Amino acid sequence: MQERRYVREKKITxxxxxxxxxxxxxxxxxxxxxxxxxxxxxxxxxxxxxKELGYHKDTFASGLMTGKNAVLGIVIANEINRNIYASFxxxxxxxxxxHQHAVIMCHVERxxxxxxxxxxxxxxxxxxxxxxxxxxxxxxxxxxxxxxxxSGMAVNVTGSRFSHDSVDSIVxxxxxxxxxxxxxxxxxxxxxxxxxxxxxxxxxxxxxxxxISSRNSNNLxxxxxxxxxxxxxxxxxxxxxxxxxxxxITVQDCYTTLKEMGHLGQTSAxxxxxxxxxxxxxxxxxxxxxxxxxxxSVAGFDDAYATLGVPQLTTMRMPLRESGETAGLLLIExxxxxxxxxxxxxxxxxxxxxxxxxxxxxxx
Amino acid sequence: MQERRYVREKKITxxxxxxxxxxxxxxxxxxxxxxxxxxxxxxxxxxxxxKELGYHKDTFASGLMTGKNAVLGIVIANEINRNIYASFxxxxxxxxxxHQHAVIMCHVERxxxxxxxxxxxxxxxxxxxxxxxxxxxxxxxxxxxxxxxxSGMAVNVTGSRFSHDSVDSIVxxxxxxxxxxxxxxxxxxxxxxxxxxxxxxxxxxxxxxxxISSRNSNNLxxxxxxxxxxxxxxxxxxxxxxxxxxxxITVQDCYTTLKEMGHLGQTSAxxxxxxxxxxxxxxxxxxxxxxxxxxxSVAGFDDAYATLGVPQLTTMRMPLRESGETAGLLLIExxxxxxxxxxxxxxxxxxxxxxxxxxxxxxx
DNA sequence: CTGTTAGCGCTTTCAC
DNA sequence: GTGAAAGCGCTAACAG
Numbered sequence: 001m002q003e004r005r006y007v008r009e010k011k012i013t014x015x016x017x018x019x020x021x022x023x024x025x026x027x028x029x030x031x032x033x034x035x036x037x038x039x040x041x042x043x044x045x046x047x048x049x050x051k052e053l054g055y056h057k058d059t060f061a062s063g064l065m066t067g068k069n070a071v072l073g074i075v076i077a078n079e080i081n082r083n084i085y086a087s088f089x090x091x092x093x094x095x096x097x098x099h100q101h102a103v104i105m106c107h108v109e110r111x112x113x114x115x116x117x118x119x120x121x122x123x124x125x126x127x128x129x130x131x132x133x134x135x136x137x138x139x140x141x142x143x144x145x146x147x148x149x150x151s152g153m154a155v156n157v158t159g160s161r162f163s164h165d166s167v168d169s170i171v172x173x174x175x176x177x178x179x180x181x182x183x184x185x186x187x188x189x190x191x192x193x194x195x196x197x198x199x200x201x202x203x204x205x206x207x208x209x210x211x212i213s214s215r216n217s218n219n220l221x222x223x224x225x226x227x228x229x230x231x232x233x234x235x236x237x238x239x240x241x242x243x244x245x246x247x248x249i250t251v252q253d254c255y256t257t258l259k260e261m262g263h264l265g266q267t268s269a270x271x272x273x274x275x276x277x278x279x280x281x282x283x284x285x286x287x288x289x290x291x292x293x294x295x296x297s298v299a300g301f302d303d304a305y306a307t308l309g310v311p312q313l314t315t316m317r318m319p320l321r322e323s324g325e326t327a328g329l330l331l332i333e334x335x336x337x338x339x340x341x342x343x344x345x346x347x348x349x350x351x352x353x354x355x356x357x358x359x360x361x362x363x364x
Numbered sequence: 365m366q367e368r369r370y371v372r373e374k375k376i377t378x379x380x381x382x383x384x385x386x387x388x389x390x391x392x393x394x395x396x397x398x399x400x401x402x403x404x405x406x407x408x409x410x411x412x413x414x415k416e417l418g419y420h421k422d423t424f425a426s427g428l429m430t431g432k433n434a435v436l437g438i439v440i441a442n443e444i445n446r447n448i449y450a451s452f453x454x455x456x457x458x459x460x461x462x463h464q465h466a467v468i469m470c471h472v473e474r475x476x477x478x479x480x481x482x483x484x485x486x487x488x489x490x491x492x493x494x495x496x497x498x499x500x501x502x503x504x505x506x507x508x509x510x511x512x513x514x515s516g517m518a519v520n521v522t523g524s525r526f527s528h529d530s531v532d533s534i535v536x537x538x539x540x541x542x543x544x545x546x547x548x549x550x551x552x553x554x555x556x557x558x559x560x561x562x563x564x565x566x567x568x569x570x571x572x573x574x575x576i577s578s579r580n581s582n583n584l585x586x587x588x589x590x591x592x593x594x595x596x597x598x599x600x601x602x603x604x605x606x607x608x609x610x611x612x613i614t615v616q617d618c619y620t621t622l623k624e625m626g627h628l629g630q631t632s633a634x635x636x637x638x639x640x641x642x643x644x645x646x647x648x649x650x651x652x653x654x655x656x657x658x659x660x661s662v663a664g665f666d667d668a669y670a671t672l673g674v675p676q677l678t679t680m681r682m683p684l685r686e687s688g689e690t691a692g693l694l695l696i697e698x699x700x701x702x703x704x705x706x707x708x709x710x711x712x713x714x715x716x717x718x719x720x721x722x723x724x725x726x727x728x
Numbered sequence: 729c730t731g732t733t734a735g736c737g738c739t740t741t742c743a744c
Numbered sequence: 745g746t747g748a749a750a751g752c753g754c755t756a757a758c759a760g
Contacts, residue, residue, distance in 0.1 A: 249676070
């Protein structure tokens with residue numbers, strides 16, 4: 001019967017356990033909050049009674065007093081690929097659950113108005129911590145996040161840097177990912193490796209100063225490619241798939257671009273700046289009658305759509321699960337110590353080797 | 365300066381506006397809650413003052429008294445394709461936002477324990493309404509949802525039926541979608557249409573009684589196909605792509621299955637039970653050197669991955685945005701009138717015609 | 729060490 | 745019509 005009554009059960013409160021024990025309700029509160037200055041005996045007695053009576057603390061009610069509800073927030077931009085972020089959200093929530101916290105989602109447009117609305121909502125709900133996923137705030141909005149921390153909320157930023165002492169940040173090592181993938185292919189014997197990306201990626205290797213202004217992932221991945229190729233003394237070839245379609249559809253654009261190029265020369269490996277790019281390449285090559293990976297190896301980034309290709313794509317998996325988990329844990333940490341040292345975590349991509357790449361076959 | 369101070373601004377409460385107006389705080393409460401039994405003049409005066417002082421009701425605090433916080437919940441199963449559900453969540457949240465509600469997400473495993481945990485969390489947070497997405501509850505768990513409604517929470521179910529007077533439900537018309545798509549292709553002149561699905565779909569048309577036991581979307585889509593073909597007096601051909609890969613990867617399995625079949629006979633159109641299936645078909649056909657759509661038309665379901673194909677897939681778009689919106693609106697409605705008539709909404713798919721289908725070309 | 733007193737910000741019942 | 749009193753369930757100061 002116990003289970004059936006989970007909902008109807010009269011909710012038992014601190015007061016109940018107080019009268020049961022013939023002590024004061026505030027004593028109960030102290031005992032249950034590990035508040036100092038109570039006899040061990042009392043604490044035990046109360047905990048015991050609480051268990052017996054089936055007491056569950058009402059965090060909502062306590063939130064009114066403390067100003068903190070057991071809830072964490074995720075603020076995420078509408079425009080970013082939410083498909084990709086599903087596993088971020090899920091792992092974030094898992095951490096929250098493990099620490100008895102609920103998760104509130106806020107999708108925002110990339111504008112100040114929406115961001116403010118979201119922030120107000122989080123404050124209103126007494127959310128005790130929130131992570132802002134890249135794209136939700138412009139540099140101009142930094143001040144809002146900072147003031148949030150000053151009001152006692154744990155705050156961090158996922159996917160972009162944030163220079164402030166009490167805002168942790170988690171970033172993806174896009175450039176490194178491009179670098180590693182390229183080196184892997186070089187190690188497989190490939191010399192003529194092409195990278196296909198879209199407008200916004202620069203064709204040449206920039207120095208670090210210049211890169212500051214170009215922090216988008218595609219560009220950074222391309223930079224990693226360029227660096228690896230340069231270091232190996234190999235010729236680079238970056239192809240930009242201009243948006244022929246609108247709304248831009250990466251797969252189509254890459255397919256079309258490749259078809260229009262016609263000859264691929266000595267190219268024996270092609271890297272797409274994302275799995276979508278690589279899928280377009282796959283279709284084009286199939287149409288050319290070029291075997292993957294026997295004649296040309298293909299690889300992508302993200303591991304979002306990599307298993308949708310034939311053959312499945314070798315890809316650099318974006319560490320979304322890890323970042324969701326980290327974002328959650330960092331919030332929990334900071335909630336405990338609002339003044340703790342700032343953490344800036346750089347998460348590495350993971351290489352997932354699948355059927356679309358192979359060592360370079362000797363040309364016949 | 366106004367904007368900069370959003371966070372620091374001393375929060376102004378009903379008390380503040382009461383002293384300002386030299387009236388009682390409870391009068392303010394009544395005026396602002398459209399409570400009956402107050403002079404129109406008073407109400408206006410209070411509202412005016414509230415606006416001037418920049419008062420915002422603290423729904424969290426009021427939640428403690430009323431038992432309802434301005435929050436809606438989404439309970440969703442871990443196992444279901446969360447990628448697909450991104451647009452559901454987003455549109456649900458949009459509706460919530462429009463009605464000044466926040467959204468709490470709960471991912472659950474498909475088991476009673478997790479479901480109960482989620483329910484407790486929702487109750488704890490005084491959530492005023494929640495939608496349970498198909499897969500989160502087994503028929504055995506019905507009782508939990510019902511008790512939730514009895515405790516005053518608005519509840520509905522998305523993606524599966526639920527027979528109870530105060531639980532609304534939203535279902536997708538999978539069978540109809542299969543039926544419509546097939547008829548569309550028939551209308552385009554195709555006579556030999558093949559359907560590729562995976563284990564669980566039956567090869568023959570079942571009567572409605574039998575179907576009760578087979579409510580999965582793939583099977584229902586297949587049933588729609590079978591019915592349309594039968595009505596048109598055309599030969600049916602359902603191919604099951606058994607899972608050759610593990611974990612099952614639909615694209616690969618369909619590709620392999622088709623390759624193993626070898627000959628496609630007179631087939632001039634192939635329907636995949638989902639976009640993944642259709643993508644696999646696309647790859648296989650490209651390898652066979654069969655032109656899509658000139659020689660064979662291909663179509664899928666969901667519009668989840670349809671733009672990842674070359675050519676892009678004609679597909680039956682699953683009405684996720686609509687269902688998210690509807691789920692939200694139904695909750696809002698029911699919150700107003702907990703005893704309102706049960707709504708059972710059947711949402712139609714929308715046909716999206718893209719490049720992968722065309723009228724049947726005359727055979728040469 | 730424990731109990732007392734006072735809220736958090738709002739709602740509700742019941743007098744006036 | 746409006747105000748006064750009580751309370752939602754918990755916490756935080758301060759006494760005892």
